[in-house]
Structure formats: C-alpha cells, structure tokens
Amino acid sequence: MGEAKTKKGGKKAPSRDEVVLKLRSDPRTEKRFEPKSSPSAILSVLAFSVAAVLVGAGTYGQWLRDEALGPHKAAPYLLAAGAAVLLVTALFGPRPALPIRVGDAGVGVEKGGNEIERIAWNVVRRLVLGDRTLTVEGEGTSIVISLAAMPDAAGKVLREARERIPAKMEDIAAGALENASEGAAETLPLEPAQVAGLKCKASGKLIAFERDARLCGRCGEVYHKDAVPKRCATCDARLK
Ligand SMILES: [Zn+2]
Structure with missing residues (x-):
C-alpha cells in the first residue's frame, strides 16, 4: 500500500497528517x-405504567362505579398516588437517550x-x-x-x-x-455541506458560490479556493 503510493522521482508517500482538500460535492458519511x-430507562417506563394503573383504578373508583355503590373510599388516594408517581418520574426520571x-x-x-x-x-x-x-x-x-x-x-x-x-x-x-x-x-x-454565504477561515472572503468552497477533509473548516492556506487554521492538517 505505502509503496504503491510513492511517486516517481523519489517523492515521499503522503504522510499521515496530509489531508486531501475536499470539494463541497465530495461524498461524506x-x-x-x-x-x-439502560436499567434506569426501563425503570422509568415501569413507573409510568404503575402510575397509569393507579390513575385508572382511581378514576373508576371515584366516578365510574355503579351509582348505587357511590365513589370508593380509596379512590382519591389512588388518584393522588398515581399523580405523585407521574410527577416524580417526569421530574426526576432519566430522559430517554x-x-x-x-x-x-x-x-x-x-x-x-x-x-x-x-x-x-x-x-x-x-x-x-x-x-x-x-x-x-x-x-x-x-x-x-x-x-x-x-x-x-x-x-x-x-x-x-x-x-x-x-x-x-x-x-x-x-x-x-x-x-x-x-x-x-x-x-x-450526508448531504453536501451548506457553504454559500460562509466566510473563508483564512481570508475572511465571502463564499458566494458553492463551487468556490474548499473544505478541510479532516475538520470540515471552510476556505475560499483562492485562499487555501498551507495548513488548516483550525486543525493544523496539511492542506497543500
Ligand atoms: Zn482542518
């Protein structure tokens, strides 16, 4: 591999930090x-399920039971407990990644x-x-x-x-x-980078046309084609 890249005339093969300057249209992935x-995420889902059951049972006990029976004594407690579990889980439970x-x-x-x-x-x-x-x-x-x-x-x-x-x-x-x-x-x-309207990192020149943009293949810094520096101003990769 390394030998194949050595050009005639004794030129050295590209060193590790040599980076190809990229065009905007070059494929990126x-x-x-x-x-x-995670266990905590599963616990969170479990807590929501428990709360749902409590609120469901509480709602039934309070409002949906046969009229002759009237609201169940425990219903307000079930509702309150369900609401509390929901609140605590929402406030302190882990956000799903x-x-x-x-x-x-x-x-x-x-x-x-x-x-x-x-x-x-x-x-x-x-x-x-x-x-x-x-x-x-x-x-x-x-x-x-x-x-x-x-x-x-x-x-x-x-x-x-x-x-x-x-x-x-x-x-x-x-x-x-x-x-x-x-x-x-x-x-x-990846879609091609949005570069029109950006400024060249080296010269400050406005990149009016996307075809004028050159990207550092390593860090993605944007340069105008007429002002590409020897080394990337951001990541120090060799560009020329
Ligand atoms: Zn760079």
Whole structure:
C-alpha cells in the first residue's frame, strides 16, 4: 500500500497528517448510533405504567362505579398516588437517550422528527469526559452523550476527535471507551455541506458560490479556493 503510493522521482508517500482538500460535492458519511435501553430507562417506563394503573383504578373508583355503590373510599388516594408517581418520574426520571450521529459533519443528535442538531468538528470548543457523560461543546450549543446508554457513540466521538481535532483532545487520556465497537451502527450518506454565504477561515472572503468552497477533509473548516492556506487554521492538517 505505502509503496504503491510513492511517486516517481523519489517523492515521499503522503504522510499521515496530509489531508486531501475536499470539494463541497465530495461524498461524506456518518454513523448513526441508537441508545441501549439502560436499567434506569426501563425503570422509568415501569413507573409510568404503575402510575397509569393507579390513575385508572382511581378514576373508576371515584366516578365510574355503579351509582348505587357511590365513589370508593380509596379512590382519591389512588388518584393522588398515581399523580405523585407521574410527577416524580417526569421530574426526576432519566430522559430517554437520543440517537447520535458521528462522521464527516461532526457530532449530531436526533431531536425527533427530521431535526438533527449538529456540531461540526471545526466549531468544537472542547470535549469534556466525565464519569457518566461525554459533552461536546460547540458555539452556543453542546451535545451530551450518556456513557451508560451510548458507549459506542461516545467511543466513536473520542476516536474521531483524536484524529480530526487532536488539539482539543490533549486533556483527555486514551481510555477503554475508545476501543468500543461501531459494528452495530448504520452508515448514512450526508448531504453536501451548506457553504454559500460562509466566510473563508483564512481570508475572511465571502463564499458566494458553492463551487468556490474548499473544505478541510479532516475538520470540515471552510476556505475560499483562492485562499487555501498551507495548513488548516483550525486543525493544523496539511492542506497543500
Ligand atoms: Zn482542518
């Protein structure tokens, strides 16, 4: 492989940090990770079921029984207990984890419907790895990934970030998480990046036409074709 890439005239094969500058239309992909059902999520569903039964029985006892019998004495307590369980679960129960996307467009979270909130690699401010979560901080937004529910997604984010934005990973020691498999994740094609109207990171020049845009193949930073620097201003990848 390495030898085949060596050109005639003694030129060196592309080094590891050499990155192909990408056109906007070059294909990009990402992986989609679905959450595992964690024990706490199952408990949450169970609590909702219990509450539903309590409220149902309470409603029957209070209002729907045969008129001759009248409301059951216990009915108000059943209703109150059901309402309390619902409230506590809604307030303190775990939120179900949302599917996570990781790939050429950065890190994304599916917000339901067709809405995907993404943080591109080039706008990642920092990554914070805690005991229970991995947080990807962008400009004004952040995406929190539960390590219990989505260890594969968190591992993929860490691996990709170490490749693409190594400077942001200096504080995070390599751990077992980064060996997590991504076998179960589905690979999806990405739409071409929205670049018209953006400014070139190097020159500040407005990118009026999408054909003028060049993307850093590693972090996704956007440059005008006439102002591509030798090294990516964001991730320091070699571009020329
Ligand atoms: Zn870059």
